[in-house]
Every structure is written in structure tokens, then in C-alpha cells.
Amino acid sequence: MAYSEKVIDHYENPRNVGGFDKDEHGIATGMVGAPACGDVMKLQLKINDDGVIEDARFKTYGCGSAIASSSLITEWVKGKTLEQAAEIKNTKIAEELALPPVKIHCSILAEDAIKAAIADYKKKQAAS
Ligand code: FES
Numbered sequence: 833m834a835y836s837e838k839v840i841d842h843y844e845n846p847r848n849v850g851g852f853d854k855d856e857h858g859i860a861t862g863m864v865g866a867p868a869c870g871d872v873m874k875l876q877l878k879i880n881d882d883g884v885i886e887d888a889r890f891k892t893y894g895c896g897s898a899i900a901s902s903s904l905i906t907e908w909v910k911g912k913t914l915e916q917a918a919e920i921k922n923t924k925i926a927e928e929l930a931l932p933p934v935k936i937h938c939s940i941l942a943e944d945a946i947k948a949a950i951a952d953y954k955k956k957q958a959a960s
């Protein structure tokens with residue numbers, strides 16, 4: 833499997849690896865798994881009181897494409913509102929990273945992680 837240069841760049845220099853304390857104010861956590869391969873991605877967003885994503889962190893147990901996809905989305909979500917972040921499509925991620933068809937599910941994992949984090953944020957807000 834030949835990885836694109838962008839995948840290799842994100843794989844070798846992943847942006848925003850790590851995590852936040854999930855119980856801290858404004859932190860949302862999205863944890864998703866890919867049925868196709870068993871890989872797991874955790875995305876955390878730091879959301880301010882205006883609903884804007886100020887920061888993001890990820891941890892991914894998976895292939896190079898999954899790591900690159902999660903690294904890329906931590907860059908893309910920063911500065912976006914939740915509504916804007918929810919519009920990030922896996923097709924855009926796959927296009928940016930030039931993912932081959934067998935690796936499309938890795939980008940779907942990233943899209944799902946954003947959605948899961950947003951759902952977690954809304955759930956927490958409703959509960960507070
Ligand atoms: Fe899971 Fe890619 S198949 S690492």
C-alpha cells in the first residue's frame with residue numbers, strides 16, 4: 833500500500849496528539865471504532881461558551897490513514913463552530929489525504945469521531 837505524502841506527513845508528525853480531562857468544562861469526547869478493522873479513534877474538543885472549538889486532541893489506535901485522518905481533523909475543527917465542524921465530510925478528508933478506496937473507512941472513522949464528540953457535548957449541556 834502506497835501512502836500519499838500527506839498521510840505520511842501526518843503519520844510522522846501527528847498534530848495535537850493527546851487528550852484533555854473529560855470532566856473539565858467545555859470538553860467533549862468522541863470515541864468511535866471501525867467495524868471493518870477494529871481500529872479505535874478518540875477525539876476531544878475544547879469548546880468555549882460561544883460554541884466555538886478552541887482546541888482539539890486525538891488518540892488513535894489504527895493504521896496510518898486513520899492516524900492521518902484524525903490528525904487532519906484536529907487542525908480543521910479549530911476555530912469552527914459546532915455546526916461548521918458537523919459539516920466536515922469524510923469525502924473531504926479522503927480527498928485531502930488522497931486515500932485509496934480500501935482506506936475510505938479510516939476517514940469515515942474521523943467524521944464519526946467529530947459527530948460523537950458533538951453529541952457528547954450536547955448531552956453534557958442538556959444535563960447541566
Ligand atoms: Fe486496522 Fe488498518 S486495518 S490498522
Ligand code: FES
Nearest residue numbers: 869871895898938
Ligand atoms: Fe481501519 Fe484504517 S481505520 S484500516
